[in-house]
Amino acid sequence: xxxxxxxxxxxxxxxxxxxxxxxxxxxxxxxxxxxxxxxxxxxxxxxxxxxxxxxxxxxxxxxxxxxxxxxxxxxxxxxxxxxxxxxxxxxxxxxxxxxxxxxxxxxxxxxxxxxxxxxxxxxxxxxxxxxxxxxxxxxxxxxxxxxxxxxxxxxxxxxxxxxxxxxxxxxxxxxxxxxxxxxxxxxxxxxxxxxxxxxxxxxxxxxxxxxxxxxxxxxxxxxxxxxxxxxxxxxxxxxxxxxxxxxxxxxxxxxxxxxxxxxxxxxxxxxxxxxxxxxxxxxxxxxxxxxxxxxxxxxxxxxxxxxxxxxxxxxxxxxxxxxxxxxxx
Numbered sequence: 001x002x003x004x005x006x007x008x009x010x011x012x013x014x015x016x017x018x019x020x021x022x023x024x025x026x027x028x029x030x031x032x033x034x035x036x037x038x039x040x041x042x043x044x045x046x047x048x049x050x051x052x053x054x055x056x057x058x059x060x061x062x063x064x065x066x067x068x069x070x071x072x073x074x075x076x077x078x079x080x081x082x083x084x085x086x087x088x089x090x091x092x093x094x095x096x097x098x099x100x101x102x103x104x105x106x107x108x109x110x111x112x113x114x115x116x117x118x119x120x121x122x123x124x125x126x127x128x129x130x131x132x133x134x135x136x137x138x139x140x141x142x143x144x145x146x147x148x149x150x151x152x153x154x155x156x157x158x159x160x161x162x163x164x165x166x167x168x169x170x171x172x173x174x175x176x177x178x179x180x181x182x183x184x185x186x187x188x189x190x191x192x193x194x195x196x197x198x199x200x201x202x203x204x205x206x207x208x209x210x211x212x213x214x215x216x217x218x219x220x221x222x223x224x225x226x227x228x229x230x231x232x233x234x235x236x237x238x239x240x241x242x243x244x245x246x247x248x249x250x251x252x253x254x255x256x257x258x259x260x261x262x263x264x265x266x267x268x269x270x271x272x273x274x275x276x277x278x279x280x281x282x283x284x285x286x287x288x289x290x291x292x293x294x295x296x297x298x299x300x301x302x303x304x305x306x307x308x309x310x311x312x313x314x315x316x317x318x319x320x321x322x323x324x325x326x327x328x329x
Contacts, residue, residue: 005318005322006318008122008318009118009314009317009318013212014117014219014313015314017219018222018223018310020220020223021220021222021224021226022224022227024227025228026227033217041217041218042178043181045109045110045211045214045215046178047181047185047207048206048211049109049182049185050135050181050186051188051189051192052128052189053128053130053131053182053186053189054131054187054189054193055189055190055192056127056128057186058189058193059128059193060128065262066127068262069133069264069272070129073133073136076137076254076258076276077106077137077140077141077144078105080101080105080251081105081141082144084101084105085101085145085148087243088101088243091240094152096295096296096299098146098149098152099284099299100299101141101148102141102280102288103141103280103304104248104279105140105141105144105145106138106279106280106284107137107280108280108308108312109178109282110218110222111278111312112134112271112274113215114219115274115317116271118270118317118318119270124266124267124270125265125267126265126270127268131182131186132186133271133275134275135183139283141284142283142287142288142291145288146291146292149292178283219313222305222309226305226310229298229302230306232301232302233307236298236299236303243303244304244308245308248278248279249277251277252273252277252316255276256324259272260324260327266325266328269328270320270321273320274316274320277320278308279300279308281300281301281305284300284304285301
């Protein structure tokens with residue numbers, strides 16, 4: 001592994017702000033980002049990355065290679081919950097296993113954004129169409145998690161089925177805020193680039209220049225949230241902590257094999273891998289709160305935000321890129 005990549009990633013401003021937020025909790029400093037500000041930061045990041053993705057999607061075009069990558073992303077979002085659920089059922093009930101499987105099959109937009117910033121810092125090119133992959137992978141894993149829960153409960157004679165109706169599944173997984181913001185902004189960016197290129201230039205200070213500063217603020221808040229969930233992780237035991245690291249690494253190396261097989265460029269390969277290796281702590285909890293109300297939010301929130309997210313932004317991103325570089329050399 002290239003240690004310089006890890007050090008460069010750890011000492012980047014965004015990751016250091018994450019550590020700063022976590023340290024505030026450990027030192028019991030009353031540092032808090034007001035919820036409305038935190039929500040505004042997340043809305044901005046989703047809009048900015050969606051808009052830039054729409055612009056780049058028009059510039060790159062919807063070629064055969066783009067469609068191939070999108071199909072691979074869709075496949076991983078469906079398959080990951082399928083092999084994650086049986087592992088989780090060894091320790092947890094069907095609803096908690098389904099929620100966790102959906103979390104690890106879905107994606108973390110902030111991890112994706114951090115990986116994009118990492119590639120920009122080391123000057124490695126990547127394509128904007130990966131934003132479409134980001135939006136595409138969020139919902140299928142949620143649907144798969146709910147289907148797995150329904151099947152598991154129906155096979156148990158002593159447990160009544162609590163599976164929601166198909167309409168509820170679609171509404172909670174596809175029509176959620178983050179997916180809407182990503183897809184909507186992507187469409188706006190694509191239409192702007194097609195019909196009003198000057199408008200894209202005018203909005204550039206909003207989508208480009210202040211982007212990294214907002215990311216630093218958001219990761220500060222993420223550091224606070226992640227450190228605040230350490231206690232909940234201890235209650236869950238070592239199994240969930242180990243799963244939250246080893247399972248994303250497994251997914252990452254499956255994705256690396258696929259990226260190598262289809263000869264993706266290193267930048268796009270890393271983004272594809274980090275999508276497959278991340279876990280959702282925004283869209284999935286929002287969906288599961290409605291679809292699986294008896295599942296324990298502390299399990300999937302603590303796992304995704306308390307372990308997988310910091311592992312990926314500190315170690316995972318440079319680790320996966322180092323492997324990708326060696327395979328593409």
